[in-house]
Amino acid sequence: MDHDKILILDFGSQYNQLIARRVRENNVYCELKPYYTSMEEIKKFNPKGIIFSGGPNSVYALNSPDVPDEIFELGVPILGICYGMQLITKKLGGNVERSDEQEFGFAEVNIDIDDSIFKNVVTDLKDPWKVWMSHGDKVVSLAEGFEVLAHSDNTPFAVIKNQIRNIYGVQFHPEVEHTENGSIFLDDFVKNICKCKGDWTALSFIEESIAKIKAEVGDEKVVLGYSGGVDSSVLSLLLSKAIGNNLINIFVDNGLLRLDERKKVIEKFKENIDSNLIVVDAVDKHLVALSGVTEPEKKRKIIGNAFIEVFSDEIDKIFKNDGHAVEFLAQGTIYPDVIESVSAKGGPSDTIKSHHNVGGLPEDMKLKLIEPFRDLFKDEVRRVGKELGLHDDMIQRHPFPGPGLAVRILGDITEERCDVLRKADDIFINEIEKAGIYNEIGQAFAVFLPVKTVGVMGDVRTYDNVIALRAVSTIDFMTADWYPFEHSFLAKVSTRIINEVRGVNRVVYDISSKPPGTIEWE
Ligand code: XMP
Numbered sequence: 001m002d003h004d005k006i007l008i009l010d011f012g013s014q015y016n017q018l019i020a021r022r023v024r025e026n027n028v029y030c031e032l033k034p035y036y037t038s039m040e041e042i043k044k045f046n047p048k049g050i051i052f053s054g055g056p057n058s059v060y061a062l063n064s065p066d067v068p069d070e071i072f073e074l075g076v077p078i079l080g081i082c083y084g085m086q087l088i089t090k091k092l093g094g095n096v097e098r099s100d101e102q103e104f105g106f107a108e109v110n111i112d113i114d115d116s117i118f119k120n121v122v123t124d125l126k127d128p129w130k131v132w133m134s135h136g137d138k139v140v141s142l143a144e145g146f147e148v149l150a151h152s153d154n155t156p157f158a159v160i161k162n163q164i165r166n167i168y169g170v171q172f173h174p175e176v177e178h179t180e181n182g183s184i185f186l187d188d189f190v191k192n193i194c195k196c197k198g199d200w201t202a203l204s205f206i207e208e209s210i211a212k213i214k215a216e217v218g219d220e221k222v223v224l225g226y227s228g229g230v231d232s233s234v235l236s237l238l239l240s241k242a243i244g245n246n247l248i249n250i251f252v253d254n255g256l257l258r259l260d261e262r263k264k265v266i267e268k269f270k271e272n273i274d275s276n277l278i279v280v281d282a283v284d285k286h287l288v289a290l291s292g293v294t295e296p297e298k299k300r301k302i303i304g305n306a307f308i309e310v311f312s313d314e315i316d317k318i319f320k321n322d323g324h325a326v327e328f329l330a331q332g333t334i335y336p337d338v339i340e341s342v343s344a345k346g347g348p349s350d351t352i353k354s355h356h357n358v359g360g361l362p363e364d365m366k367l368k369l370i371e372p373f374r375d376l377f378k379d380e381v382r383r384v385g386k387e388l389g390l391h392d393d394m395i396q397r398h399p400f401p402g403p404g405l406a407v408r409i410l411g412d413i414t415e416e417r418c419d420v421l422r423k424a425d426d427i428f429i430n431e432i433e434k435a436g437i438y439n440e441i442g443q444a445f446a447v448f449l450p451v452k453t454v455g456v457m458g459d460v461r462t463y464d465n466v467i468a469l470r471a472v473s474t475i476d477f478m479t480a481d482w483y484p485f486e487h488s489f490l491a492k493v494s495t496r497i498i499n500e501v502r503g504v505n506r507v508v509y510d511i512s513s514k515p516p517g518t519i520e521w522e
Contacts, residue, residue: 432471
């Protein structure tokens with residue numbers, strides 16, 4: 001089925017992924033593409049409307065991001081946000097100036113002219129409308145054919161419109177949470193102005209994906225690296241609905257999993273998915289390869305390579321068993337991974353950590369890739385999982401990195417250290433669940449620090465290890481805040497860990513946000 005689509009041109013704003021999420025929340029499919037996307041590609045995409053995002057540049061700066069004039073001749077509605085509005089104004093003959101002061105924060109907007117772009121915004125609006133501004137430059141005179149729909153004290157042109165060309169501009173950011181009814185405003189644009197139907201739902205996604213996978217795979221076999229996490233669980237369930245027994249899930253126990261994780265993953269898989277599952281014990285292989293290695297990136301490489309070896313061996317075994325080669329590899333790549341690598345700046349961002357997923361499989365394996373979630377955000381994958389009937393505890397699971405405990409044990413990885421960390425981590429997560437705050441936290445875990453400190457237990461001097469606790473709230477895992485536990489909660493967890501985990505005499509709580517910290521310690 002063909003859905004109505006919105007194109008978001010990315011001019012580099014830090015909020016641009018949010019625009020896409022808001023549009024999709026309203027059941028309209030959209031894609032974020034760099035501002036320099038060719039007209040040919042834009043026409044091929046065939047959007048019902050285009051949104052120009054904000055951006056850090058000034059429209060008058062040398063080589064500032066620009067679009068071809070032809071884009072205004074496409075005859076589809078355009079909404080420019082902040083830089084997007086300034087660019088429209090400059091290109092169509094108005095004026096933009098650098099303000100003496102930057103406007104950053106809340107502003108109150110008064111609507112001067114009623115318009116269908118405000119249709120649902122105004123229904124329960126407190127007067128005046130509170131919006132979020134973040135700009136240096138501002139429009140000082142409108143291009144021909146534009147009129148003012150709304151203003152604020154500092155910004156005479158808060159919302160503008162060209163009736164004939166169906167072009168709108170907003171100086172504020174409707175995509176951020178701080179803007180009251182911001183999502184409704186974007187919904188009004190895509191539904192009332194662009195006339196999108198809003199028929200892109202989790203259910204429609206599932207039906208269409210299943211049909212597509214069936215057509216692509218036919219009677220061939222698909223392998224999937226199954227971890228028990230949200231993405232691979234939803235993917236596995238979707239694939240099993242599409243191709244049944246031709247799906248082969250491979251779960252590798254690398255010895256770096258959490259307490260009883262292998263057992264729990266197998267149980268949950270049976271309850272929720274129940275298709276083919278091969279469980280590989282690769283514990284010794286990993287621990288031997290990691291012995292004496294302390295450098296984080298080296299640990300990741302070793303684990304990545306060991307995983308590939310184990311995975312390839314299993315595929316060979318499948319071939320030997322039934323004489324039919326595996327043709328496809330399914331991967332849980334999601335949309336942020338895709339747009340991260342094609343940013344407005346024209347390239348992938350710095351490698352902070354080399355995240356290892358099955359993505360590292362060597363090309364000579366010649367498997368064809370199936371990536372049904374390439375266009376979805378994480379919360380959309382969760383919605384698909386819910387629609388497929390996956391239990392809530394699987395859908396809401398915190399992410400767990402591929403290299404597992406190896407990047408949570410600083411320094412040398414030994415079996416003994418893994419055991420200490422597993423017990424401490426289990427107590428921490430257990431208390432979080434008991435307190436009913438698991439779903440409020442984006443990710444929580446314990447970290448083993450390879451330092452010994454002096455303590456006293458039962459009148460006896462101890463000289464033992466330190467456990468650090470990490471818990472963050474985050475939407476996209478690209479930025480994160482440390483979670484503000486009650487002191488009594490931290491006291492309880494600390495007492496339990498010190499009393500119940502032999503080898504630990506001190507517990508600390510990590511109060512760094514990301515940036516400048518990262519979520520994991522390595
Ligand atoms: P950082 O530590 O970069 O983590 O702030 C962001 C998110 O990514 C996860 N992470 C990884 N996931 N392989 C993975 O599959 C890795 O090597 C890896 N390193 C970090 C991390 O748990 C968090 O959710």
